[in-house]
Amino acid sequence: MPRVWKFSDHINTDDILPGKYAPFMVGEDRFHTFAFAHLRPEFSKEVRPGDILVFGRNAGLGSSREYAPEALKRLGIRAVIAKSYARIFFRNLVNLGIIPFESEEVVDALEDGDEVELDLEGGVLRRGEERFQLRPPPPFLLEALKEGSLLDYYKKHGRFPGE
Amino acid sequence: MGLTLAEKILSHKAGREARAGELLVVEVDQVMVVDSIAGSFFRRLEYLGATPRYPERVSIVIDHVAPAANLEVAKAQKEIREWGHKHGIRVFDVGRGVCHQVLVEEGLAQPGWIVVGSDSHSTTYGAVGAFGTGMGATDIALAAASGRTWFRVxxxxxxxxxxxxxxxxxxxxxxxxxxxxxxxxxxxxxxxxxxxxxxxxxxxxxxxxxxxxxxxxxxxxxxxxxxxxxxxxxxxxxxxxxxxxxxxxxxxxxxxxxxxSPRVSVPFYVDNVHEVAEVRGKRVDQVFIGTCTNGRIEDLRAAAEVLKGRKVAPGVRLLVIPASSQVLEEAARDGTLLTLLQAGATIGTPGCGPCMGRHMGVLAPGEVCVSTSNRNFRGRMGAPDAEIYLASPRVAAASAVAGYIATPEDLASLPQEEAHA
CATH class of the missing domain: 3.40.1060.10 (Aconitase, Domain 2)
Structure with missing residues (x-):
């Protein structure tokens, strides 16, 4: 069952992937093995596809490096839940097809190591008998996510959603 | 109700009145790509089967690790030069400087323009009245391919x-x-x-x-x-x-x-801002003057004014990295460079330097750096427990002389031998 990896408020993209492990420093094939290298060195070895990342406020502030969320995608992360997001990180998540859910209540309720199930489309999160409803992403983003990512949407339609 | 400056620029681009909250797709005037994400940028364009729609509106700057620090970077930068040549895209090569400084110097950010850059500090273009904003590799590749991007006003x-x-x-x-x-x-x-x-x-x-x-x-x-x-x-x-x-x-x-009064931002958050007096005396190992935040000629001159006739404290490394080749040339012409060298500064190739901990001044465990850059995040410049204090070029220069966090005014009270005069 997918587990929760819970992080604090103000986790920046240097925390998610330190600059010295950028793909162009260490190679495009292995940069993701350095995700959270400073903060939780065990993360990239122990994380399993489908696991859920949970952040507090202002998730992903700092550098615009898309390879930070891209490292998470390579490790199989399909959704994150945060109290709030920094804007570039939010765009990057959507562009990569990782769903950025937003909820104070759910973030407060979840603990690191919790085993959960998350229905990505309906936004329903279950922990044992408990059920939490997450608000789905706005239509513009949902349209892009339906094709996989914004890149896939543009490739298929030759335009941006809603254009 | 009138419009803000952001609404004015986006309305102008959209050809209709645009208000906060609306989603818009607008043309962009300049797409700026840095070396560290160029590979991702190329792969995304390849995936789309696209090339830049308006080649003259794209610039690539080799600045984040310039010159190349290792073989991976060297290969990535070689690809940039070859790709730029093949597609007729402007490439600013090693030594030209930090992307934002270079684009402003080259007139590639103009009042009323929309400039999107693959670097979060693309907000810098706002100094000349351009709507500058940072984005990830996918957005930047789409902006290059389509000539447009989407915004929430x-x-x-x-x-x-x-x-x-x-x-x-x-x-x-x-x-x-x-x-x-x-x-x-x-x-x-x-x-x-x-x-x-x-x-x-x-x-x-x-x-x-x-x-x-x-x-x-x-x-x-x-x-x-x-x-x-x-x-x-x-x-x-x-x-x-x-x-x-x-x-x-x-x-x-x-x-x-x-x-x-002089301020300093204390690890590990940029908004953790205090008066210098609150951290005065903190021992420093390295001082870094440079970056898109404070690597311009006025910054180097401010540092030189403090350093004139003084020496960097023993055991402290003072790195000065001009934001661009133009800044370096001006500093050479007006004597600023000589003053910095005589004080014991090491001069680096114009570019980002050690700001994001990749080369030219990476911090060892436990080290303390006073930097004129913009981020003091955990591990940003090297070891996870190294500390970065963000300050002005004057405070950085004074701290280099004192060997601890100080203002230029504090130097006057140092005993002569301690001031290394």
């Missing part, structure tokens, strides 16, 4: 700076004070609209760049300085490029420049 926070800076207090101190007041998330998804009044309009283009640069540390999408002073002499500013007097703001903040 941002709400705006109005920050008014009034009066003149006291002697020894700089635009960096004013910018850090702004980030402290707004906090690291206070302007998330918003534009910070900067008004300079009652003497503050005398701030130079470079000083405005420092202000606009740091708006992203409050989460801002753009940091727009209302054109005035030097900008009106340097650029043709369109008539429409002003916020309406009755524009609506989410929040309004006033900063009286004349009351400010």
């Amino acid at each position: 941002p709400e705006s926070v109005k920050v008014t700076f009034r009066g003149r800076l006291p002697r020894g207090v700089t635009a960096k101190d004013a910018a850090l004070e702004m980030v402290r007041l707004l906090t690291a998330e206070g302007a998330t998804y918003m534009a910070v609209e900067i008004h300079l009044l009652d003497g503050a309009e005398s701030l130079s283009r470079g000083e405005r760049m420092t202000l606009a640069n740091l708006t992203v540390e409050a989460g801002a999408k753009a940091g727009l300085v209302v054109p005035s002073g030097e900008i009106l002499q340097l650029y043709r500013v369109p008539d429409w490029l002003y916020p309406d007097p009755d524009a609506r703001y989410v929040r309004e903040v006033e900063i009286d420049l004349s009351t400010l």
